[in-house]
Amino acid sequence: MNKKELIESIADAADISKADAEKALNGTLATIAETLKKGDKVTLVGFGTFSVSKREARTGRNPQTGKAIDIPARNIVKFKAGSKLSDAVN
Known part of the structure; x- marks a missing residue:
């Protein structure tokens, strides 16, 4: 949809x-x-909760060259499904 x-x-x-x-x-x-x-969090009872989590800076590798690259810190959005949504899907 x-x-x-x-x-x-x-x-x-x-x-x-x-x-x-x-x-x-x-x-x-x-x-x-x-x-x-x-x-802040957004909680929709029965549907789920949206929240923000901090991802720390880290070192990764370029898969093509194998060269080390710096990946900056950033905020990521998380969603945890509520019980009613989980039950509706299963």
């Missing part, structure tokens, strides 16, 4: 226009991104 199909599904489920569903989805995604950028 892509974003367009998700918007159509939201519009049908909530009985709203596709434009309103797109605004709601974009607003939700922007809010999640802003919250994670601040370093």
